[in-house]
Amino acid sequence: QSVLTQPPSVSGAPGQRVTISCTGSSSNIGAPYDVHWYQQLPGTAPKFLIYGNNNRPSGVPERFSGSKSGTSASLAITGLQPEDEADYYCQSYDSLSGWVFGGGTKLTVL
Amino acid sequence: QAQLVESGGGVVQPGGSLRLSCAASGFDFSIYGMHWARQAPGKGLEWVAFIRYDGGNRRYANSVKGRFTISRDNSKNTLYLQMSSLTSEDTALYYCAKDWPQPLNDAFDVWGQGTRVTVSS
Numbered sequence: 154q155s156v157l158t159q160p161p162s163v164s165g166a167p168g169q170r171v172t173i174s175c176t177g178s179s180s181n182i183g184a185p186y187d188v189h190w191y192q193q194l195p196g197t198a199p200k201f202l203i204y205g206n207n208n209r210p211s212g213v214p215e216r217f218s219g220s221k222s223g224t225s226a227s228l229a230i231t232g233l234q235p236e237d238e239a240d241y242y243c244q245s246y247d248s249l250s251g252w253v254f255g256g257g258t259k260l261t262v263l
Numbered sequence: 264q265a266q267l268v269e270s271g272g273g274v275v276q277p278g279g280s281l282r283l284s285c286a287a288s289g290f291d292f293s294i295y296g297m298h299w300a301r302q303a304p305g306k307g308l309e310w311v312a313f314i315r316y317d318g319g320n321r322r323y324a325n326s327v328k329g330r331f332t333i334s335r336d337n338s339k340n341t342l343y344l345q346m347s348s349l350t351s352e353d354t355a356l357y358y359c360a361k362d363w364p365q366p367l368n369d370a371f372d373v374w375g376q377g378t379r380v381t382v383s384s
Contacts, residue, residue: 155307186368191308198358198374199308205365210372242308246368251322252298252310 156181156247157255164261165233173228173258175243181253183224186246190219190228193240193257202241203228230260238262265290265373267359272378279349283378285342285359290373293317293337296362298371299344301355301380309355312344313362326352349382356380 158176165171175188182188190203201210206221216237218229226245230237243255271283285297299311312333313322321333332345342359356377363372 187365189368189370191371193308198376199371200374201363201370201372204363204370204372205367240307244308244368244371251324252313252369254300254308254310257307 155256156250156253157243157245159241159243159255159258161256162259162261164263165230166263167233167235169233170229170231171233171260172230173241173243173260175226175228175245175255177224177226177245177247179224180249181224181245181247182221182226184246184248185221188219188221188226189244190217191242191244193242195239199242233262235262265361267361267373267375269357269359269375269378272357272380274381274383275349276384277350277382279382280345280347281349281380283344283346283357283359283380285344285375287340287342287361290361292335292340296364296369297333297335297342298360298362299331299333299342299357300360300371301353301357302377303352303355306355311357314342346380349380351382354380354382 191199192202193199203219207219247253314333330348334343358377360371361373363370
């Protein structure tokens with residue numbers, strides 16, 4: 154059981170918008186610790202995608218955005234492309250457990 | 264360009280020990296904290312351990328506390344993870360990751376490709 158809860162899977166057609174939720178609690182996201190997001194393409198290491206809830210590292214397309222409210226955060230991907238098919242993980246800090254990840258969400262591009 | 268390369272993985276018997284290494288290049292290793300994270304087969308990411316840039320502060324996940332030890336040699340730009348009393352629950356791909364300090368929760372901005380550890384008799 155992950156400290157942060159994500160839906161196991163989401164899907165969307167090319168060009169559509171999808172969102173991935175990440176639900177925590179008052180000891181992590183609501184503490185309030187920031188949320189970061191990582192993308193893991195099949196068979197590869199995680200890649201840094203979003204930091205500080207809604208900021209993109211250099212090189213990450215504007216199609217990716219993040220938000221946070223209360224004890225939850227979300228990752229949005231607009232203009233979905235086939236190469237976006239991957240696993241996505243949220244990450245925060247928990248005052249009881251240290252650094253924590255969500256269980257991951259598999260994005261399927263239909 | 265920052266790069267991390269893990270090594271030292273392999274097959275080990277339950278109760279055994281193993282030491283992982285992570286060679287860093289392309290950035291000033293001595294001024295950044297470092298993490299180990301792992302991913303069991305078909306599962307999600309799990310943070311394992313953190314060490315401050317000078318080795319002065321070390322943190323561990325509850326699942327490995329007392330069994331794993333994180334350390335670093337800044338003169339060699341290398342991070343280590345000494346693992347002991349291994350069980351099948353420790354079977355995973357182990358990643359090292361560079362800490363990126365942030366005001367409200369540090370991020371993991373650079374990841375290695377991982378080294379696989381299999382605990383099996």
